[in-house]
Amino acid sequence: MIRMMMAILCCKTAAxxxxxxxxxxxxxGKLALRICPDLLVRLKLPETVIAVxxxxxxxxxxxMIVQILQASGKQVCWNREGSNQTxxxxxxxxxxxxxxxxxxxxxxxxxxxxxxxxxxxRHLKPTHFAVLNLLRDQMTRNxxxxxxxxxxxxxxxxxxxxxxxxxxxxxxDDPLCATLAGNNPVIWFGSDAPRGPAAxxxxxxxxxxxxxxxxxxxxxxxxxxxxxxxxxxxCDFSRPTLDHAITFADPETGEITVDGAVNLHTELKTWxxxxxxxxxxxxxxxxxxxxxxxxxxxxxxxxxxxxxRSWILGEKRLVLLTAKHENTTGYDQALELAARxxxxxxxxxxxxxxxxxxxxxxxxxxxxFDLLNTPNIRRIFLAGQYGYDLENRFSYxxxxxxxxxxxxxxxxxxxxxGSENDVYMITCFADRAKLLANLPKNAEERSENL
Amino acid sequence: MIKxxxxxxDLLNLYGESASLTALQRTLLQCGxxxxxxxxxxxxxxxxxxxxxxxxxxxxxxxxxxxxxAMEAWSDGLKAAMExxxxxxxxxxxxxxxxxxxxxxxxxxxxxxxxxxxVAVRTKTRQTGDVLYRMSGEESLLASFLNKSxxxxxxxxxxxxxxLGEGGILDSAGKLTDWEGIATEKMLATFALGPLFMRNPxxxxxxxxxxxxxxxxxxxxxxxxxxxxxxxxxxxxxRISANSR
Numbered sequence: 001m002i003r004m005m006m007a008i009l010c011c012k013t014a015a016x017x018x019x020x021x022x023x024x025x026x027x028x029g030k031l032a033l034r035i036c037p038d039l040l041v042r043l044k045l046p047e048t049v050i051a052v053x054x055x056x057x058x059x060x061x062x063x064m065i066v067q068i069l070q071a072s073g074k075q076v077c078w079n080r081e082g083s084n085q086t087x088x089x090x091x092x093x094x095x096x097x098x099x100x101x102x103x104x105x106x107x108x109x110x111x112x113x114x115x116x117x118x119x120x121x122r123h124l125k126p127t128h129f130a131v132l133n134l135l136r137d138q139m140t141r142n143x144x145x146x147x148x149x150x151x152x153x154x155x156x157x158x159x160x161x162x163x164x165x166x167x168x169x170x171x172x173d174d175p176l177c178a179t180l181a182g183n184n185p186v187i188w189f190g191s192d193a194p195r196g197p198a199a200x201x202x203x204x205x206x207x208x209x210x211x212x213x214x215x216x217x218x219x220x221x222x223x224x225x226x227x228x229x230x231x232x233x234x235c236d237f238s239r240p241t242l243d244h245a246i247t248f249a250d251p252e253t254g255e256i257t258v259d260g261a262v263n264l265h266t267e268l269k270t271w272x273x274x275x276x277x278x279x280x281x282x283x284x285x286x287x288x289x290x291x292x293x294x295x296x297x298x299x300x301x302x303x304x305x306x307x308x309r310s311w312i313l314g315e316k317r318l319v320l321l322t323a324k325h326e327n328t329t330g331y332d333q334a335l336e337l338a339a340r341x342x343x344x345x346x347x348x349x350x351x352x353x354x355x356x357x358x359x360x361x362x363x364x365x366x367x368x369f370d371l372l373n374t375p376n377i378r379r380i381f382l383a384g385q386y387g388y389d390l391e392n393r394f395s396y397x398x399x400x401x402x403x404x405x406x407x408x409x410x411x412x413x414x415x416x417x418g419s420e421n422d423v424y425m426i427t428c429f430a431d432r433a434k435l436l437a438n439l440p441k442n443a444e445e446r447s448e449n450l
Numbered sequence: 451m452i453k454x455x456x457x458x459x460d461l462l463n464l465y466g467e468s469a470s471l472t473a474l475q476r477t478l479l480q481c482g483x484x485x486x487x488x489x490x491x492x493x494x495x496x497x498x499x500x501x502x503x504x505x506x507x508x509x510x511x512x513x514x515x516x517x518x519x520a521m522e523a524w525s526d527g528l529k530a531a532m533e534x535x536x537x538x539x540x541x542x543x544x545x546x547x548x549x550x551x552x553x554x555x556x557x558x559x560x561x562x563x564x565x566x567x568x569v570a571v572r573t574k575t576r577q578t579g580d581v582l583y584r585m586s587g588e589e590s591l592l593a594s595f596l597n598k599s600x601x602x603x604x605x606x607x608x609x610x611x612x613x614l615g616e617g618g619i620l621d622s623a624g625k626l627t628d629w630e631g632i633a634t635e636k637m638l639a640t641f642a643l644g645p646l647f648m649r650n651p652x653x654x655x656x657x658x659x660x661x662x663x664x665x666x667x668x669x670x671x672x673x674x675x676x677x678x679x680x681x682x683x684x685x686x687x688x689r690i691s692a693n694s695r
Binding site (some may be wrong): 017045087139143203209214357358360361364365385389395 | 460461463464466467468469472476477492510512513516557576578579595597599618643644645648649660663671674675678681682685686689
């Protein structure tokens with residue numbers, strides 16, 4: 001008990017100091033776990049503990065789940081900074097706990113790193129574990145989606161060794177996610193909106209072969225990435241029957257309908273976001289929220305996580321789309337959005353990851369930059385340390401060379417943004433601050449939908 | 451016509467490796483050589499013509515195993531093509547296919563293509579990281595990264611020496627050395643990724659010169675890929691300095 005109290009006190013102090021200096025979402029937790037290694041087991045958690053994992057969309061989906069639960073009158077403890085490994089989770093829980101280890105609130109919602117969930121779940125069993133998708137992401141660290149699947153399977157198996165029940169909430173449209181269901185109760189979400197069997201335009205197709213037997217897979221409906229109504233030609237592996245489904249979706253208008261009855265709208269008109277909204281809705285209902293409140297909470301939701309921001313500059317708009325370079329599906333969606341809306345595009349690659357050094361740029365060849373080969377896109381500016389790599393990459397697209405401008409330094413960004421066209425600025429978390437530091441001084445940020 | 455065969459690009463296509471053939475094709479076309487990239491989808495049997503290059507790229511561990519099983523049906527044809535002058539390039543995790551045997555972590559053994567006497571030893575943990583490799587006889591360094599769960603053992607003719615990051619070859623006692631890859635007159639097998647030829651234009655030009663016998667290719671003027679390569683090599687060299695402090 002004393003050890004636990006010491007750990008909590010040290011963690012709270014470190015977290016307080018960390019917040020003053022703008023750092024320290026993981027260090028306080030690390031310190032606490034050093035003092036009391038079984039701290040997570042000793043904490044008294046609320047009845048509902050939701051963990052959300054997957055390759056794409058964790059932060060946005062967690063934010064929406066929290067929004068729904070708060071709108072339902074629940075007090076929620078969540079890792080809003082996105083620090084999602086064991087130490088970060090510990091920091092979050094301890095900051096919201098008293099000295100006796102009781103975590104305040106009606107629910108805990110945790111973004112959980114897909115590689116590290118297996119460690120966190122040694123000590124903490126969620127009541128609900130949502131896996132949004134398994135796609136190529138940070139290949140330098142994560143290998144490939146099948147490898148991450150094996151780590152998530154380990155996480156599920158590890159959690160199942162602890163007492164209590166855990167319901168899995170899985171993307172039934174994702175063939176890899178669909179293999180995770182074992183003996184746990186499962187709630188499936190996905191899309192029944194008709195789209196046709198054609199694979200989305202991408203540089204690769206990871207949905208061609210069955211993850212169970214290696215046989216060829218076919219799709220009746222295909223939404224994006226590997227998602228859709230899949231069926232293996234060689235074994236009986238196929239898309240499960242969904243519990244919650246997108247029954248209508250229009251990426252032009254941003255209208256979606258869930259379960260044939262719940263109508264939603266979003267300005268972030270990508271299938272990526274449609275799935276995130278559906279996942280948040282499904283998880284929140286599983287956690288006890290009602291359908292009407294859930295819908296109201298996320299209808300036209302404006303994200304506060306800073307990934308999508310916009311400014312007015314004279315008569316035009318600057319839009320920041322933060323996309324992890326190494327997450328090609330998410331990046332493709334950002335390119336699609338820019339291509340649909342039209343204008344100029346600025347792509348900044350100066351650092352590849354904010355968490356570790358790497359010079360790895362193979363993901364450039366997995367991203368479909370030909371999505372910008374449209375009359376809608378007037379000019380493309382390439383900036384950052386990897387400007388030459390970007391220039392080389394674009395030389396292999398159909399985008400005419402006279403539309404492409406490589407900037408020699410970040411200080412040229414303000415000038416590049418000064419044309420009459422709207423500009424879509426695409427960069428990663430590591431480079432976002434550099435981009436923002438080079439925006440024209442007279443750009444006015446707006447807190448609004450796109 | 452120089453044919454560049456892309457084996458199972460639908461099955462084995464991690465880390466953008468198929469772009470290496472696109473890069474090679476561009477260089478050959480620039481020098482006036484007619485080329486064709488010939489994709490061989492999974493399940494089909496390739497018919498190799500004389501000369502040219504055959505590429506097998508990185509895949510997941512499961513897909514490599516499926517791929518290797520299918521390749522057994524035409525591996526004699528591959529060996530014959532190599533005898534007649536075709537050059538084989540294995541990149542990323544596909545490097546294990548050069549071996550006689552692949553030893554899995556559960557004790558199983560499956561066949562590789564048997565192009566050398568080495569053994570591929572799969573591991574439970576993953577080896578990842580940026581690397582800089584030196585190739586004997588070459589001034590330029592190979593800038594790349596690793597992402598694999600495998601080592602090679604029993605390699606007689608390693609391709610590279612690691613000066614940053616890991617090697618990929620175990621000695622007879624199972625200890626990791628600084629050596630990496632397999633290089634012969636007819637083959638280069640390396641766990642290094644990039645895409646290899648996009649990231650390392652000098653290596654692309656070496657292979658292009660080898661395929662054509664045209665050494666003028668080695669003196670092509672630099673382009674954006676070369677400038678990007680310099681930025682990367684400088685950054686990786688700085689890591690060596692940082693690590694040694």
